[in-house]
Amino acid sequence: MACCLDEEKPQLPPGGAERLHSIWVRKGIPLGLAVLVLLAGPAVVEGATAGAQSSPAVTTVTLQAPTPYRPHPPNGGTDDYHCTLVNPHEKQNSFIISSQFYPNSIEVHHAILFLVPPALAAEAEAVNDAGKGWTCFGETALPGASLAHIGDTPWLSAWAPGHGEDVLPTGTGQPLPEGSLVIMQIHYNLLVGDKPVRAKLVLHTVPASTPLRPLSLALMPGPPDIPCTAGVTGSLCSRAASLSDLGHRFGSGAVEFVNTLESICGRNAADPPAGDTTSCSWPVLKAGTVVRVGAHMHLTGRSLQITLNPGTPTQKTLLDVPNYNFDYQRGYTLQMPVPVVPGDRIQVTCTYDPTLRQELPALRNLPARFVTWGDGSSDEMCLGLVMTVPPANSPGAIGWPKRVDSDAISF
16 A cells, blocks of 8 residues: 555574674664655654644854865765865754755755764864864764764765755754754765765754654665676676675775675675665664655666555555656655554665666766665665654654664664
């Protein structure tokens, strides 16, 4: 049954989420989508005060890198991930109700904005290199962060091409604690240029006393395994050679992530099924209400679906993007929010057109390759993004949360 749109069941092995958390880099995954069906228009989340986002005083916070950054990819690659630390000078707990990232250059492939809570602010300042920031391939928001910190630097916002102002669903907000910092993680694609870039982020906030329902984000990836098209050959057309090249460009952690994701999604990591379509099913671990969804692939992505409880009588299509377009990505608010409970599963399915590697200007001069998950613009991704709020009438359903963190991989 189709749901809501203006958006084989492999079991998670013991310790699977923890193993993936330990290497999940939360990079190269912009929040947004392309063309969607089924969803239209904003939703007022039940249990929150209608108009709560417009009645309190709204504060505008502008954050910008202190100096321009000129991307320089390592190891002969064409992609650079760089993190810049900025200070919103928050004097009170607040909720973000909308944001807008300004890339200010075509080199910017995507950006993710991470929260650094006050307890980690000194650690972030220590790696900031006197305001110059740091390279963040294969890293969490903070370099060398321990597993205990993985969920402590949640996304505040994200941007990808076509994604304009990010207005959150009415009655919801993203917590921004007093004294926190923000990391702007920017992926630069040097296939289109290498100019110095000084990006900017604008946040609109309201006081924490505003009766909003706090948002949390779950990231649900699937493993692309896309062979070279028929008649196309090259040294990187074997999966083993392609993964070796991936490790050279982004480090061994990138290969470890690919293989761990294969295992969690019920595949043989040494010899997973190859093809133009992939899927993975993720368990819902806590009750909530889905209010927003997103999808992300790279340049050869063609379609993406997010499905609740596939193959059951309660199946619902949360998101269907039949004509994915990398250059038009945005988030989608469900017209009718959907409750989920432990025991439910959410599946992400992605389809690609590998012939685009021979057609698109940004890809056609690159060597042919077996394409896996990877940070580069010439690699691929399959990612469903699912934003939830606490169930209505539950403790903490409305107001400032007891803990500000990220659901990271699953609910």
